[in-house]
Amino acid sequence: MRALILRRLFTAIPTLLLVLLASFALMRFAPGGPFDGERPLAPETRAALEAAYGLNLPMGEQFALFLRRTLTGDFGPSLVYRDFTVTQLIADSLPVSLTLGGLAILLALVLGLAAGTLAALRPGSWADETLMLGATLVTALPSFVTGPLLALVFGLWLGLLPVGGLGDSLISAPQFWVMPVIALALPVAGAIAKLARAGLAAALAQEHIRTARARGLSTGAIVLRHALRPALVPVVSYLGPAAAGLLTGAVVIETVFALPGLGRYFVQGALNRDYPLIMAVILLYAALIIAFNLLADLIYGWLDPRSRA
Amino acid sequence: MSLYRLESLSVAIGGRVLVRDVSLEIAPGECVALAGASGSGKSLTSLSPFGLSAGRIGGSAVLDGKELAGLDEAALRAVRRDTVGFVFQQPLTALTPHLTSAQHLAECAMQAGGPRPDRAALGDMLDAVGLADPLTKLKRYPHQLSGGERQRLMIACAIAHGPRLLIADEPVSALDAHLRGEIMALLTRLRRETGMGLLLVSHDLASLEHHADRVLVMQEGHVVEAGAAQMIAHAPQHAYSQALWAATPNLKSALPDDLPQPGAALVEARGLTVRFPGSGLFAKPMTAVDGVDLMVRAGEAVALIGGSGSGKSTIGRGIAGLGPVSAGTVLWRGEPLSAKRTRDQRRLIQPVFQDPLASLDPRWRVSDIIAEPLVHLRPDLTSWGRAGLVKKALQLVDLDGALADRLPTALSGGQAQRVAIARALVAEPEMLVLDEATSALDPLVGAQIVALLKRLQRDQGIAMLVITHDLALAAQFCHRALVLDAGRIVEQGSIADLVNHPQAAMTQRLVAAS
Numbered sequence: 001m002r003a004l005i006l007r008r009l010f011t012a013i014p015t016l017l018l019v020l021l022a023s024f025a026l027m028r029f030a031p032g033g034p035f036d037g038e039r040p041l042a043p044e045t046r047a048a049l050e051a052a053y054g055l056n057l058p059m060g061e062q063f064a065l066f067l068r069r070t071l072t073g074d075f076g077p078s079l080v081y082r083d084f085t086v087t088q089l090i091a092d093s094l095p096v097s098l099t100l101g102g103l104a105i106l107l108a109l110v111l112g113l114a115a116g117t118l119a120a121l122r123p124g125s126w127a128d129e130t131l132m133l134g135a136t137l138v139t140a141l142p143s144f145v146t147g148p149l150l151a152l153v154f155g156l157w158l159g160l161l162p163v164g165g166l167g168d169s170l171i172s173a174p175q176f177w178v179m180p181v182i183a184l185a186l187p188v189a190g191a192i193a194k195l196a197r198a199g200l201a202a203a204l205a206q207e208h209i210r211t212a213r214a215r216g217l218s219t220g221a222i223v224l225r226h227a228l229r230p231a232l233v234p235v236v237s238y239l240g241p242a243a244a245g246l247l248t249g250a251v252v253i254e255t256v257f258a259l260p261g262l263g264r265y266f267v268q269g270a271l272n273r274d275y276p277l278i279m280a281v282i283l284l285y286a287a288l289i290i291a292f293n294l295l296a297d298l299i300y301g302w303l304d305p306r307s308r309a
Numbered sequence: 310m311s312l313y314r315l316e317s318l319s320v321a322i323g324g325r326v327l328v329r330d331v332s333l334e335i336a337p338g339e340c341v342a343l344a345g346a347s348g349s350g351k352s353l354t355s356l357s358p359f360g361l362s363a364g365r366i367g368g369s370a371v372l373d374g375k376e377l378a379g380l381d382e383a384a385l386r387a388v389r390r391d392t393v394g395f396v397f398q399q400p401l402t403a404l405t406p407h408l409t410s411a412q413h414l415a416e417c418a419m420q421a422g423g424p425r426p427d428r429a430a431l432g433d434m435l436d437a438v439g440l441a442d443p444l445t446k447l448k449r450y451p452h453q454l455s456g457g458e459r460q461r462l463m464i465a466c467a468i469a470h471g472p473r474l475l476i477a478d479e480p481v482s483a484l485d486a487h488l489r490g491e492i493m494a495l496l497t498r499l500r501r502e503t504g505m506g507l508l509l510v511s512h513d514l515a516s517l518e519h520h521a522d523r524v525l526v527m528q529e530g531h532v533v534e535a536g537a538a539q540m541i542a543h544a545p546q547h548a549y550s551q552a553l554w555a556a557t558p559n560l561k562s563a564l565p566d567d568l569p570q571p572g573a574a575l576v577e578a579r580g581l582t583v584r585f586p587g588s589g590l591f592a593k594p595m596t597a598v599d600g601v602d603l604m605v606r607a608g609e610a611v612a613l614i615g616g617s618g619s620g621k622s623t624i625g626r627g628i629a630g631l632g633p634v635s636a637g638t639v640l641w642r643g644e645p646l647s648a649k650r651t652r653d654q655r656r657l658i659q660p661v662f663q664d665p666l667a668s669l670d671p672r673w674r675v676s677d678i679i680a681e682p683l684v685h686l687r688p689d690l691t692s693w694g695r696a697g698l699v700k701k702a703l704q705l706v707d708l709d710g711a712l713a714d715r716l717p718t719a720l721s722g723g724q725a726q727r728v729a730i731a732r733a734l735v736a737e738p739e740m741l742v743l744d745e746a747t748s749a750l751d752p753l754v755g756a757q758i759v760a761l762l763k764r765l766q767r768d769q770g771i772a773m774l775v776i777t778h779d780l781a782l783a784a785q786f787c788h789r790a791l792v793l794d795a796g797r798i799v800e801q802g803s804i805a806d807l808v809n810h811p812q813a814a815m816t817q818r819l820v821a822a823s
Contacts, residue, residue, distance in 0.1 A: 206402065207399065208402060208403055208404055208405045208406070210397070210403070211403045211404065211405075211463075212405065213361065213386075213389075214359075214361055214389055214393075214395035214397075215389065215395075215416070215417060215420050215466075216386045216389035216390025216420060217386075217390070217416075217420065218386075225405075225408070225416070226408075230407065302407075305406065305407055305452070306406055306450070306452045
């Protein structure tokens with residue numbers, strides 16, 4: 001297991017470099033730049049700005065400069081939000097996205113696993129049919145439909161929950177989190193429910209389940225001790241990469257519920273050619289993807305000891 | 310006083326009566342065996358009264374004074390939990406892969422309300438079933454144990470809660486010949502020590518004489534003969550029991566003297582060595598096959614005999630060009646075969662594997678399965694030409710042409726193995742590598758496959774490398790045998806010499822087990 005972790009950390013470095021190089025090249029070769037606004041700047045102003053941000057240097061040198069800065073954790077000032085450094089922007093917005101994504105993953109796991117287990121235990125029953133229909137429905141509905149719908153019903157009509165924004169701090173007003181978390185979690189919960197149902201149905205047909213039944217164990221003990229772990233393998237395969245996306249900002253949900261998360265920087269950074277910001281966000285996303293895939297592999301080893309190399 | 314009594318038991322699934330009118334009685338400490346070919350209803354008979362099959366029972370099944378017929382699932386669950394233990398055929402799949410030996414044993418010891426056992430108690434439980442070094446084995450997962458160790462763990466689990474009755478469904482048929490005897494002896498010792506009754510389901514008739522008190526022979530859902538094990542072993546009355554006994558390979562029957570004369574050397578391996586990388590970052594490679602020399606002549610059948618893990622399948626794969634070879638050469642009629650075989654070289658040696666259902670693609674029709682080698686190995690053929698050869702191959706293995714459109718799941722075990730042999734034969738190879746090709750089949754079907762192989766040997770002159778753990782099987786149609794232990798050949802010679810004057814310890818064990 002230690003060998004697996006070391007090997008993965010070792011291969012993570014060239015992977016991250018490739019990702020950064022590719023996104024750097026894509027950003028730079030795409031038309032437009034950070035200082036192309038509605039009003040064209042005076043050529044001297046533009047030249048001065050480009051010199052100030054090092055954009056007049058040769059491309060190779062710019063990339064080397066970016067890498068050097070990345071190593072020190074300093075991504076430099078944002079080209080668009082000029083009063084802030086990129087590190088500040090991320091430090092302010094990342095906790096919001098992490099909270100939103102983390103809560104959504106937890107909720108999706110609880111709902112998805114419960115629904116999948118109930119359905120798998122009574123295949124073909126009305127509970128199975130209803131739960132799986134619901135799972136298909138919430139997976140199919142995009143969050144820009146469920147988000148506003150929730151806001152309309154519970155925020156505007158019933159007046160139960162705030163339609164957007166955040167309290168003074170992350171935890172001061174939990175009611176602000178309810179709707180965004182639900183809207184973000186529902187499609188994930190639907191996918192988990194379907195995967196868990198299929199995985200559990202396959203696990204329950206295994207021979208070792210017959211042995212467990214032969215010991216007179218209760219259904220609960222059979223599912224929890226003998227069937228659930230192998231059934232979770234497909235769920236983990238799906239959730240590993242998905243979690244990285246959920247944690248680094250759900251653009252739509254953050255926009256609908258006016259949450260100051262990382263997602264909007266993702267979009268605005270790309271649209272505004274805010275090179276330092278978008279590179280930092282991409283680096284964070286890629287690192288999380290790698291970390292979650294490693295985590296998923298470690299969990300496989302726990303779910304099924306036979307898969308440990 | 311009887312511990313367990315079946316009276317006119319019947320089992321029906323979906324209105325079809327599959328078992329009828331079975332009566333038996335087991336006293337404490339006694340062993341009663343149900344024998345018969347697969348599909349004879351012996352597993353249904355043993356499992357259905359406890360709610361472990363899809364079948365509904367009729368008649369009466371009384372355990373320890375308690376009628377089981379008519380009990381609901383919750384009550385049957387309590388019976389299984391408190392008074393019965395079960396041992397199944399395949400310990401690898403019947404144990405939960407993500408639980409260690411200790412976790413399995415603890416769960417079983419507590420299932421009937423016992424206290425949580427400590428490490429020493431768990432170790433004692435493994436010790437009682439003859440597992441060496443029990444305290445280290447406690448931390449192991451099932452896949453880290455050998456086949457024999459797994460079955461011992463399974464037995465330890467089944468008796469952990471002190472059941473009054475143990476039901477063992479083919480407990481040894483997935484094991485090597487010499488392990489079978491050990492596990493059967495263990496079961497006999499345990500029931501004598503604890504006084505529990507044993508209901509044994511088996512098609513390994515040879516061992517019943519020593520390990521069962523009474524035997525019921527079943528055919529097509531009913532009992533055709535019942536009596537003391539000694540009686541049935543020495544003087545079976547019913548024609549079916551006699552056929553069942555005759556089909557069980559044993560070394561007491563005379564060796565065949567009508568084997569065809571072998572020709573010139575066909576395939577020859579010199580210094581064949583196979584190493585696998587060890588697990589872990591800096592682990593030493595594991596040598597599975599260590600400098601093996603062997604030769605098979607045209608038309609000759611050579612047996613490669615050894616226990617599980619002896620390297621016999623690895624040798625077979627190396628010779629067939631299906632597995633890695635680390636060192637040494639394989640020659641075909643004196644010419645070396647390269648590691649990457651040409652199309653024609655691949656055609657010459659064709660494999661047949663143990664489990665036909667696992668080696669046939671369940672989504673392909675029989676005709677497509679048999680035709681597939683032709684697509685790759687005989688690109689000169691038109692689809693008409695392929696169809697003709699497929700038909701010929703089906704005839705060669707005695708299969709009805711009507712089966713060509715079926716899927717493998719719609720075939721019986723014997724039919725599926727015939728399809729696997731037809732697939733191997735269709736490209737007209739000169740040699741077959743048979744890797745335990747009959748050991749997943751029951752004795753009657755296995756005997757039919759052996760008869761088919763003998764006919765192919767005689768009529769087609771096909772050479773065979775027969776990989777098996779069963780010396781008695783090899784004795785039926787092999788010219789010579791090589792005995793393997795831990796990747797090396799420890800003894801070789803004619804079957805008669807090996808049987809009558811075994812030299813190596815491994816050979817002696819194999820002879821004793823047959």
